Amino acid sequence: MKFAIMVNEGPYTHEASDTAYHFTKAALEAGHEIFRVFFYHDGVNNATRYTVPPQDDRNIQVRWSELAEKHNLDLVVCIAAAQRRGILDENEAKRQGKDGDNIAPGFRISGLGQLIEAGIQSDRLVVFGD
Numbered sequence: 001m002k003f004a005i006m007v008n009e010g011p012y013t014h015e016a017s018d019t020a021y022h023f024t025k026a027a028l029e030a031g032h033e034i035f036r037v038f039f040y041h042d043g044v045n046n047a048t049r050y051t052v053p054p055q056d057d058r059n060i061q062v063r064w065s066e067l068a069e070k071h072n073l074d075l076v077v078c079i080a081a082a083q084r085r086g087i088l089d090e091n092e093a094k095r096q097g098k099d100g101d102n103i104a105p106g107f108r109i110s111g112l113g114q115l116i117e118a119g120i121q122s123d124r125l126v127v128f129g130d
Contacts, residue, residue, distance in 0.1 A: 002033040004118035007043035009129030012053070012058035016129030017046050021063055023126065031068050036074040036118040037064075039107075043129060044082045047075070049104035061104050068106030075107045076114045 005024055009016035024034055039046055047103045068075050073080060086102070089109045093101040103109065119125045 001124065002035050002122045003027055003056075003126045004035045004089075004115075004122035005037040005041045005048060006115065006125060006127045007037065007116075008127065009039045010042040011051065013042065014129055017043065017060050018058075020126075020128035021067065022062065023128070024073075028067075033037060034071070034073055035122045036076055036114065037068075037077050038078070038115045038118055040078045040081055040115070041129070042081075042085070044077045044085055044087050047077045047082070047087055047104050047107040048102050050102050051104075060095060065104050065106040073106070073108035077103070077107050077109045078115070079109050079111050080107055 005020055007020045008016055011017045014074055028034060046061055047066055048061065051059065066073060067073060082088070083092065088096065088101045088108050089103040090101045092109060095111060
């Protein structure tokens, strides 16, 4: 089965991101395909490389980055939601006149069209968070 995943909550405010990560990992291990993981609303906060949780806590952003690298996942961050929350890639930072970017490895910024495409191309769109 081919899944598209949508994450709507931040990494440490709600269990949705953890649950989405574990669902995605389990689906891949079971032989399913993940077409795309789309981060929307506060879910875009999963994509900042400046997350520094305590040493005894999980680093959700690193988990997503490592999973993406291992399985060649497409981790897409909604551009409008990201800009509102200060998440910028190199191109957006330059375009907005900012002095640096903060997007984590494996993530990319794009628009809602990527979510629509994921829903069309996949057998199931699974949403985590409100």
